[in-house]
Amino acid sequence: xxxxxxxxxxxxxxxxxxxxxxxxxxxxxxxxxxxxxxxxxxxxxxxxxxxxxxxxxxxxxxxxxxxxxxxxxxxxxxxxxxxxxxxxxxxxxxxxxxxxxxxxxxxxxxxxxxxxxxxxxxxxxxxxxxxxxxxxxxxxxxxxxxxxxxxxxxxxxxxxxxxxxxxxxxxxxxxxxxxxxxxxxxxxxxxxxxxxxxxxxxxxxxxxxxxxxxxxxxxxxxxxxxxxxxxxxx
Amino acid sequence: xxxxxxxxxxxxxxxxxxxxxxxxxxxxxxxxxxxxxxxxxxxxxxxxxxxxxxxxxxxxxxxxxxxxxxxxxxxxxxxxxxxxxxxxxxxxxxxxxxxxxxxxxxxxxxxxxxxxxxxxxxxxxxxxxxxxxxxxxxxxxxxxxxxxxxxxxxxxxxxxxxxxxxxxxxxxxxxxxxxxxxxxxxxxxxxxxxxxxxxxxxxxxxxxxxxxxxxxxxxxxxxxxxxxxxxxxxxxxxxxxxxxxxxxxxxxxxxxxxxxxxxxxxxxxxxxxxxxxxxxxxxxxxxxxxxxxxxxxxxxxxxxxxxxxxxxxxxxxxxxxxxxxxxxxxxxxxxxxxxxxxxxxxxxxxxxxxxxxxxxxxxxxxxxxxxxxxxxxxxxxxxxxxxxxxxxxxxxxxxxxxxxxxxxxxxxxxxxxxxxxxxxxxxxx
Numbered sequence: 001x002x003x004x005x006x007x008x009x010x011x012x013x014x015x016x017x018x019x020x021x022x023x024x025x026x027x028x029x030x031x032x033x034x035x036x037x038x039x040x041x042x043x044x045x046x047x048x049x050x051x052x053x054x055x056x057x058x059x060x061x062x063x064x065x066x067x068x069x070x071x072x073x074x075x076x077x078x079x080x081x082x083x084x085x086x087x088x089x090x091x092x093x094x095x096x097x098x099x100x101x102x103x104x105x106x107x108x109x110x111x112x113x114x115x116x117x118x119x120x121x122x123x124x125x126x127x128x129x130x131x132x133x134x135x136x137x138x139x140x141x142x143x144x145x146x147x148x149x150x151x152x153x154x155x156x157x158x159x160x161x162x163x164x165x166x167x168x169x170x171x172x173x174x175x176x177x178x179x180x181x182x183x184x185x186x187x188x189x190x191x192x193x194x195x196x197x198x199x200x201x202x203x204x205x206x207x208x209x210x211x212x213x214x215x216x217x218x219x220x221x222x223x224x225x226x227x228x229x230x231x232x233x234x
Numbered sequence: 235x236x237x238x239x240x241x242x243x244x245x246x247x248x249x250x251x252x253x254x255x256x257x258x259x260x261x262x263x264x265x266x267x268x269x270x271x272x273x274x275x276x277x278x279x280x281x282x283x284x285x286x287x288x289x290x291x292x293x294x295x296x297x298x299x300x301x302x303x304x305x306x307x308x309x310x311x312x313x314x315x316x317x318x319x320x321x322x323x324x325x326x327x328x329x330x331x332x333x334x335x336x337x338x339x340x341x342x343x344x345x346x347x348x349x350x351x352x353x354x355x356x357x358x359x360x361x362x363x364x365x366x367x368x369x370x371x372x373x374x375x376x377x378x379x380x381x382x383x384x385x386x387x388x389x390x391x392x393x394x395x396x397x398x399x400x401x402x403x404x405x406x407x408x409x410x411x412x413x414x415x416x417x418x419x420x421x422x423x424x425x426x427x428x429x430x431x432x433x434x435x436x437x438x439x440x441x442x443x444x445x446x447x448x449x450x451x452x453x454x455x456x457x458x459x460x461x462x463x464x465x466x467x468x469x470x471x472x473x474x475x476x477x478x479x480x481x482x483x484x485x486x487x488x489x490x491x492x493x494x495x496x497x498x499x500x501x502x503x504x505x506x507x508x509x510x511x512x513x514x515x516x517x518x519x520x521x522x523x524x525x526x527x528x529x530x531x532x533x534x535x536x537x538x539x540x541x542x543x544x545x546x547x548x549x550x551x552x553x554x555x556x557x558x559x560x561x562x563x564x565x566x567x568x569x570x571x572x573x574x575x576x577x578x579x580x581x582x583x584x585x586x587x588x589x590x591x592x593x594x595x596x597x598x599x600x601x602x603x604x605x606x607x608x609x610x611x612x613x614x615x616x617x618x619x620x621x622x623x624x625x626x627x628x629x630x631x632x633x634x635x636x637x638x639x640x641x642x643x644x645x646x647x648x649x650x651x652x653x654x655x656x657x658x659x660x661x662x663x
Contacts (some may be wrong), residue, residue: 057553057656078557085555096550096660100250110554112239157554 002196003030004154004164005054006111009063012049012220023049026063029212033164036191036198038208038228047201048169050217054199055088055167056080069187085113089158089196093170095150097142103129103153106139110161122231128156132186148179155186161197166190168200172207184210235560244567255572256358256535258529262576262636263583269632270584274622276420276515280508287507291500292441293476296483297364299496310494314464319489325473325482330359331466333454335428337412337419338447340391340400347400349391350445352411354454357384363472367443374403374430382456385409385426386448389434401428409447411457421625428599476501528635529576530643533569538646540564541654547585548651549659562652566657569644573637580636581629588622595620612655 009207012024023046031037041047048147052058054065056072064073072083084090097106113119129138134154142150145221151171168187172180184207192231208214211228238287248255261608298320312331321329333354340347357380361368368376372392377384392400397437401407405428432443448531453462473482541548548561596619 037618051473052657054486055553057660080557081552081555081557084553090553092660096546098550100246109551113235113551113554113556113560115236117236118239161555 001033001072003066003233004033004068005031005171005199006066007050007054007063008066008156010050010053010060010065011060011062012046012053012060013118018139022220024053024060025224027217028063029222029225031089031152031165031197031199034191034195035217036188036199036210036212036228038213039199039201039215039217040203040208041075042203045217046087046220047190047203047217051167051169051199051201054165055090085110086161087164089161089166091151091154091158091168091171091200093173095142095147095154095174096205097150097153097157099142102139103134103145103149105154107138107156107160110157113160125156127158128160129153131190137196138215147175148182149177151183152186155190157182157196159190162194163196165197165199168198170201170203171203172202172204178209180204235556235563237563240560241564241567241571244571247540247544247564248568254534254536254540256392258533259572259576260527261532261642262526262573265522265529265582265586266577266632266636266637267581267584268329268522268525268582268633269519270581270628271587271591271622272518273628273632274624275530275620276511276518277334277623277625278592278620280511280515282621283502283511284508285398287500287504291503292367292472293366293472293500294479295500296471296473296479296486297357298471299498300494301544302469302496308441309524311460311465312347312469314466316489317466317469317547319532320469320471320486321483323471323482323489324655325485326471327467327474327476328359330356330363330472330480331451331464331469331487332360332467333355333451333458333467335411335454335457337421339410340387340404340447341408341410345398345400347391347394349388350410351449352447352449352454354449355452356451357448360448360470361488361615363470364441364443368432371430372433374428374658377387377429380450381427381430382450383424383426384429384450386621387431388444388446389432390444390449392431392435399431401431403430409449413457414527422457424453440650445622471594513621526639530639533572533640534643535568537565537644538650539566541647541651544655545659545662549656549662552654552656553660558652561654562648565648565651566641566644569640570637570650572644573640574633577633577636581632587636592622 007027007029010024010027011022014021014023024054025097027050039047039050049058051059056065059073064071066072067087070083072080075083098109104122107125107129108118108121108189112118116124122153126138128134132155134152134156137145138150145153155171158168166187171187172183174185175183178181187200188196188210190196202208209229214226214228216223216226298312300312314331317329317331318593320326334353335352336350338349338352340349348387357377361376372389376386387401394400407425407426407428409424410421410422413422428451435443451466452461455463455465471486472480473479479499487495488498552559598618
């Protein structure tokens, strides 16, 4: 079976003033459907850039990304937006919820973008919020929620369109240790229950340990790929 | 994303920034108000002027003048045969010749009155032409079988002195007429019997009968020694409808050698005046439209700021899968809603302002008139009352213009939002 994700020779260079910074230097790997993968590396190693490229919100200078065997960077911006909407879910370190909308409305947003009616969207979003344990808090705005709760909303939003891949950028980075673990547990549970592929970026080895595989990134290159504890568990 | 939901989100965003939205909308409101107020007042003014002109000029009566209007003493006179030719034109219902004598003074015992002109008319034909203006009398009536010495007095001639009328129907009066010049003007006195005194009409046009007196045409000709020569100073011709008056005028002109007659066609006057007023109205409305343009720049300004403030939000929405088109529609939706709201409120307040202004104007003018006007009459008061006219074309036009301005000026910031790089937008603090 073809891998769900194939990253092929991805190079990304930023220009900062007059200096060019290589964030990614020919990164290649594949990920199978249903895997829980951690990308581990110190800050500045290019983890977030890699995640943005995989998610199709940043274009590589060279190389490309195949999602479901589709080269996403041959698509025009509209098609790429559709890929982001239907095949990818994003979870950010700073949650990135829309502060004016309630938790429910935040989760509904991708469904609304996908042309569902308000009623359909609400029903689906409510179910998912209950699944992530926010059944009681769904009518609150992000500012009225704790960090852990906000991240649960963000995870629900990422999962709402049943994407093939969920990309999480330091999802525990802004949470205390206990809450961070709860989020990791939640992601692992959803990965098992829903069979979606999770790729999470982290600089915390103890969290990475719980993945099926760990991709070590340093200075824009892959240093090594290792099996995580989770595979050992099973 | 469905349009309804896009507009819904736009509405939410506007509600969220209520004060800013209100101020931005206010710009549009002021612009549309100015356009509607000026347009409806202008339209009302045009209408009022038109009504007054139509009352002042008999639209279906043409006046044939020998030579030009300013020819003075070099005028030729018309013969009965010429008048007959004019009346033969298919569109002309009736044509009649008249003579006019200036410097008229009337005496009734020790009472004295003056008139602009004494007009010698064929009583039967003249009545047919001006039937609606010669129908009412304070005393007496239009002579059915006129005698050589019948005279009809205009209202202001008889009631110049309000306490004591100059004459009553049946009174015998003496009329002093200028007969000609040698070294000095030559006046002569003639006796007439008052058959009727006209009701006040007070029309401000060329033919204000309030200041006229009428005597039989034959008498006039006799006074000037033109008896039996069928001569008249002017021809009044009534056409079947005002619409054919210009055509008829052309046909009348063709009856005479070139440059021998001029024809006053009231509808041409009115059209000319209407054209001028139309231009003035357009000019004023264009100035108002500029204020809407300023509002448009305000919208552009505010929306650019709004896009900057919402950079991160736009980045998030794009990252979770919004197309550029969706972002564009969301922002344009805001501009559209501002335009629609501002336009609708502007239309209402525009008509409100116009109404208010017309009330103030009419009060002001009434006060002015009671002190300033030389000839106060209820009719002239009417003329200065301008009622704003509701025009569907202007209303729809102003609304479309308002919305269009908003969308055009909203386009640039909306596009800027749509084109934002999501990665940069997500990093934006």
